Amino acid sequence: MIFLETxxxxxxxxxxxxxxxxxxxxxxxxxIQLLFPHILSSIFITIAKPFWRIExxxxxxxMKSQRQxxxxxxxxxxxxxxxxxxxxxxxSIEQENQSLKQFFAKNRVYSNSESTSTDAMEIVPILMNPxxxxxxxxxxxxxxxxxxxxxxVVYAYKGIPIGKIKEVLRNTSKVVLYSSPGIIHDVxxxxxxxxxxxTGNGGGQYSLELxxxxxxxxxxxxxxxxYDGDTIGIVSKVINDEAQPFETIxxxxxxxxxxxxWVLIDKKDQE
Amino acid sequence: xADLVLFxxxxxxxxxxxxxxxxxxxxxxxxxxxxxxxxxxxDALFCMNNGKSIWDYVGTVSSVSIYFIIYIxxxxxxxxx
Numbered sequence: 405m406i407f408l409e410t411x412x413x414x415x416x417x418x419x420x421x422x423x424x425x426x427x428x429x430x431x432x433x434x435x436i437q438l439l440f441p442h443i444l445s446s447i448f449i450t451i452a453k454p455f456w457r458i459e460x461x462x463x464x465x466x467m468k469s470q471r472q473x474x475x476x477x478x479x480x481x482x483x484x485x486x487x488x489x490x491x492x493x494x495x496s497i498e499q500e501n502q503s504l505k506q507f508f509a510k511n512r513v514y515s516n517s518e519s520t521s522t523d524a525m526e527i528v529p530i531l532m533n534p535x536x537x538x539x540x541x542x543x544x545x546x547x548x549x550x551x552x553x554x555x556x557v558v559y560a561y562k563g564i565p566i567g568k569i570k571e572v573l574r575n576t577s578k579v580v581l582y583s584s585p586g587i588i589h590d591v592x593x594x595x596x597x598x599x600x601x602x603t604g605n606g607g608g609q610y611s612l613e614l615x616x617x618x619x620x621x622x623x624x625x626x627x628x629x630x631y632d633g634d635t636i637g638i639v640s641k642v643i644n645d646e647a648q649p650f651e652t653i654x655x656x657x658x659x660x661x662x663x664x665x666w667v668l669i670d671k672k673d674q675e
Numbered sequence: 676x677a678d679l680v681l682f683x684x685x686x687x688x689x690x691x692x693x694x695x696x697x698x699x700x701x702x703x704x705x706x707x708x709x710x711x712x713x714x715x716x717x718d719a720l721f722c723m724n725n726g727k728s729i730w731d732y733v734g735t736v737s738s739v740s741i742y743f744i745i746y747i748x749x750x751x752x753x754x755x756x
Contacts, residue, residue, distance in 0.1 A: 423746075426742070430735065433715055434732075434735075437731075444719040445719050445722070447719070447720040448716050448720050449719075449720060451686075455686055459687070532687070532688060532720075543721075549721060627733075
């Protein structure tokens with residue numbers, strides 16, 4: 405439908421009142437946010453939380469049939485047994501690795517991360533990890549009720565830190581990922597222990613630049629000395645331009661953070 | 676109904692689905708405040724740093740800007756409803 409625009413004074417007056425009202429409401433909301441920072445966040449998260457929980461339950465398979473669940477349970481038991489066998493092998497390799505490290509006295513470079521024992525950690529479900537949200541964050545189902553505080557380190561798995569708690573509400577917390585754009589880390593790359601400064605690119609990706617003379621390969625581990633030598637990533641790409649004196653190294657955590665359903669919170673470990 | 680769908684999009688962080696619908700809505704309806712309300716809800720759910728940085732108001736600032744851009748465009752256009 406096409407209408408000709410009318411120049412009605414009364415209509416213009418109403419429009420002006422609407423605009424002033426909108427600006428007034430926005431100013432009030434901004435003031436509320438500045439003076440009582442958690443109020444709006446708490447209200448809307450309380451409203452959204454039941455929906456997130458339902459979504460989490462559905463995606464975790466609670467709507468599956470009994471037969472499917474039994475089948476899945478059996479498959480998982482078999483897989484668990486396979487993993488148990490592998491873990492024995494890994495334990496023996498870890499022991500061997502430990503004794504070699506002691507032998508070569510390189511404990512400072514290759515820490516064994518004893519502070520990140522799974523026993524001391526809280527396992528918490530992730531309520532939200534919006535993949536395209538401008539804020540590189542996770543919202544987890546645990547807050548002050550579980551004793552979380554800001555700056556607690558969040559792990560994807562044992563020894564793989566992915567972020568830290570930024571904001572703690574009553575029963576939810578917001579986690580800022582280490583890969584958030586602009587966050588800088590002092591890292592050690594590869595077996596030779598090359599020190600460099602990496603920057604978060606967002607979406608679980610990090611990048612850093614090194615002189616081309618230093619050889620870094622895809623698959624090299626990237627550790628952070630300040631996080632007890634835990635691995636924060638694996639080199640996924642080395643961009644080597646012949647015309648440039650530096651090569652760009654792209655690395656990402658060994659797990660896809662956007663596929664994660666659970667995280668571990670180390671209550672003892674705070675930055 | 677449309678608001679419920681939009682609310683679902685916003686609480687899931689799917690702003691890229693919600694935004695086109697909100698833009699179309701604000702063009703066809705006269706005072707479509709849902710655009711601004713959903714911007715505020717988005718920031719309240721996902722913003723960090725307790726609102727101390729301008730980046731905590733991306734949703735609010737964007738929605739208010741879009742609202743006024745469409746408002747001005749509608750004023751100068753003969754084809755608005």
